[in-house]
Amino acid sequence: MIDFPFTPIADHPLFRADEIRRALFYAPGYVVAVPAENADAFERHLVSDEPPQWAAISELRRHAIQAEKSWHDLLSRPFTPVCLTLYLNNECNLLCRYCYAMPSSRHAPRLRPEVVAAAADTVARNCLEQNRPFTVVFHGGGEPALDQPFAEHILDTVESVARRYGLSLLRYIATNGTMSEQKAAWLAERFDMVGLSCDGPADIQNSQRPRLGGGDTAKAVERTARIIHAAGKTLHVRVTVTRDSAARQPEIADYICAHLRPAEIHVEPVYRVGRGEQDETALRDAEGFTRAFLEARAIARRWGVPWLNSGSRPGEIHGPYCHVMRDVLQLVPGEIATTCLKTTDRAQADAGGYTIGGSDGHGGFTIYAERIAAIRSSLAATPDSCQSCFNRYHCVRACPEYCPVTDNNQRLGSFRCQVHQLLANALIRETATSLPVGGNGIAGAPVRLS
Numbered sequence: 001m002i003d004f005p006f007t008p009i010a011d012h013p014l015f016r017a018d019e020i021r022r023a024l025f026y027a028p029g030y031v032v033a034v035p036a037e038n039a040d041a042f043e044r045h046l047v048s049d050e051p052p053q054w055a056a057i058s059e060l061r062r063h064a065i066q067a068e069k070s071w072h073d074l075l076s077r078p079f080t081p082v083c084l085t086l087y088l089n090n091e092c093n094l095l096c097r098y099c100y101a102m103p104s105s106r107h108a109p110r111l112r113p114e115v116v117a118a119a120a121d122t123v124a125r126n127c128l129e130q131n132r133p134f135t136v137v138f139h140g141g142g143e144p145a146l147d148q149p150f151a152e153h154i155l156d157t158v159e160s161v162a163r164r165y166g167l168s169l170l171r172y173i174a175t176n177g178t179m180s181e182q183k184a185a186w187l188a189e190r191f192d193m194v195g196l197s198c199d200g201p202a203d204i205q206n207s208q209r210p211r212l213g214g215g216d217t218a219k220a221v222e223r224t225a226r227i228i229h230a231a232g233k234t235l236h237v238r239v240t241v242t243r244d245s246a247a248r249q250p251e252i253a254d255y256i257c258a259h260l261r262p263a264e265i266h267v268e269p270v271y272r273v274g275r276g277e278q279d280e281t282a283l284r285d286a287e288g289f290t291r292a293f294l295e296a297r298a299i300a301r302r303w304g305v306p307w308l309n310s311g312s313r314p315g316e317i318h319g320p321y322c323h324v325m326r327d328v329l330q331l332v333p334g335e336i337a338t339t340c341l342k343t344t345d346r347a348q349a350d351a352g353g354y355t356i357g358g359s360d361g362h363g364g365f366t367i368y369a370e371r372i373a374a375i376r377s378s379l380a381a382t383p384d385s386c387q388s389c390f391n392r393y394h395c396v397r398a399c400p401e402y403c404p405v406t407d408n409n410q411r412l413g414s415f416r417c418q419v420h421q422l423l424a425n426a427l428i429r430e431t432a433t434s435l436p437v438g439g440n441g442i443a444g445a446p447v448r449l450s
């Protein structure tokens with residue numbers, strides 16, 4: 001558990017942790033170190049109505065107020081997506097042990113190009129109004145590059161909408177990378193950024209992410225990475241960590257940095273959703289996972305590569321992964337948009353109450369504002385166990401394993417909660433340790449992220 005834990009000190013999100021020689025004061029995203037002998041006076045001043053005596057007090061108060069405001073904005077601002085995420089087809093050529101999407105091995109329903117065009121039109125109008133680029137994300141629910149001509153047609157459709165509005169388009173694809181050289185070259189040519197899933201060295205990759213019907217995938221993934229680099233495109237890697245691979249994270253980091261050379265590595269403990277619900281891959285030892293994660297991060301840092309986890313992001317005010325809190329419109333087969341990343345078709349979205357928009361049947365796309373408001377009101381309720389947590393504004397909580405939209409009494413998986421706290425705490429303490437100490441010994445800084 002955390003040595004010298006943070007405890008709340010006021011109504012605003014302000015927290016204090018007493019170490020041996022100093023106290024740390026924390027507001028979301030900002031940490032201040034104060035010599036132990038001055039800590040009580042600092043706290044009295046921090047929570048008083050008096051004008052700030054030290055710059056560090058202004059910064060803490062500002063971050064605390066800003067966090068509450070940003071959280072309120074996330075839940076109340078109009079839903080105007082500037083990113084279109086497409087779950088093209090719920091089909092895949094791999095049989096990953098933990099897949100949350102559970103794609104079909106046979107032909108499954110696909111997105112309809114005319115519905116993609118209508119949704120792209122909605123996104124393009126928002127981009128134009130907000131003067132922002134259009135981002136399109138090709139995602140699985142399976143492997144989005146499985147049917148290359150279909151993916152090509154959908155990309156052409158989105159490009160033509162972006163062109164009509166005079167918008168620049170950022171094209172991102174999340175892929176398993178197990179494909180022919182020809183297809184990898186096509187993908188590298190047509191997309192600006194590629195997110196490649198790779199769980200580590202060959203023995204881990206081949207056992208956690210085998211081909212459907214059997215067969216290794218590690219060599220194909222390495223080749224795809226080389227092709228993406230040769231085309232000069234940006235490569236990110238996503239690593240899913242299971243019980244079997246958790247302790248090997250340092251080795252995984254070294255392998256990926258050396259062989260795949262990504263710009264960033266995103267590391268997620270396996271979600272207990274879909275096939276991942278099976279107990280055999282689930283992680284339980286939060287301290288062991290976090291220790292190995294931090295060792296791996298130090299190795300990746302030596303390669304100049306950020307080793308990141310999305311469950312707790314202290315540089316950002318955020319809650320669950322829900323799209324209604326982000327600027328993302330996610331389409332799934334069945335002509336609808338869903339708020340939930342784990343839904344891959346209309347039946348799942350409707351059953352969970354996640355459907356937030358749909359084709360109007362006449363070439364338009366309708367956003368369901370009332371449903372979005374209802375989902376946001378479920379997300380606004382902070383579980384009792386999170387109320388006094390120093391990390392409450394930087395945490396996805398139990399999403400996507402337990403969902404506050406469908407379960408009012410959501411259980412916070414203790415593993416994820418502990419990992420989020422341990423990782424956020426590590427970033428805060430690291431920042432505090434590197435603070436330059438001024439004349440009065442008080443120093444503060446935004447929390448460093450990787």
Ligand code: SF4
Nearest residue numbers: 320322340399400403
């Ligand atoms: S599990 Fe619930 S909170 Fe998480 S993304 Fe899905 S709908 Fe949103």
Ligand code: SF4
Nearest residue numbers: 386389392395397417
């Ligand atoms: S889930 Fe855990 S880490 Fe996240 S806000 Fe709640 S108590 Fe804090």
